[in-house]
Amino acid sequence: MCIADKDLAAILRRDFSEDFVAKMKGSMLQSHYKYGWVSDTYPELADAIACLKQRLELYEKDGNIDHLVDVANFAMIESMYPHHPKAHFERLSSDQSPGLVGISYKQMMQEACE
Template sequence: MSSVEAILSTEFSDPFVQGMKDRMVVSFYKYGLVSEAYPHKVNAITSLTDRLRKYAETGNTEFLIDAANFAMIEFMHPSHPSAFFEGTDSDQSPGRRSKRSGIPDDRDNQSIGTNRNSELAKFR
């Protein structure tokens, strides 16, 4: 197994992506072509945030798959008038939020959630 395969075996979810594909096929038969609705008839961003809210309320991870599909649809058929893709470095990213403090924290997984100024943190 290559190092990329080894990383992806723990850091990526094929069942999640398969769930996205399965739901897009169902949606095709239910609603029709994505290009016939987005972005001029349906708002993918609002639909995405609605799904994140439903996940937060219910815990049903299907809503996360739906949210990912709406993100993909926005990528394919952007509603943003100046949409573009450009790879960015971490200094341009909003980063991850610490579960403990709720504030952005760019530290590694071992350090996040600990006190940056503690004596123990100096040794990590």
């Protein structure tokens, strides 16, 4: 393993949650037995974005992270079976991103040193 690979692995260990992804998978498996195949339902019969928004509102009310797992799964479903008429993937540059609401620790430290 080269140094760059070690750096990437360290970043993912600190800034990525395999536990969250495992929760997403568990939720998708449970939902399969409740609702059936995703491809049979989306996008014709159900609206993943509306479901996502509903779960995000629930999370904002009660703080239950299970709702965020659902948000992530509905985002994934929309990406797999898009309902949006202009759905596409195009990697955005930093200039095109809305950025954070707030400030990152790195930005705060850079500003403190100026």
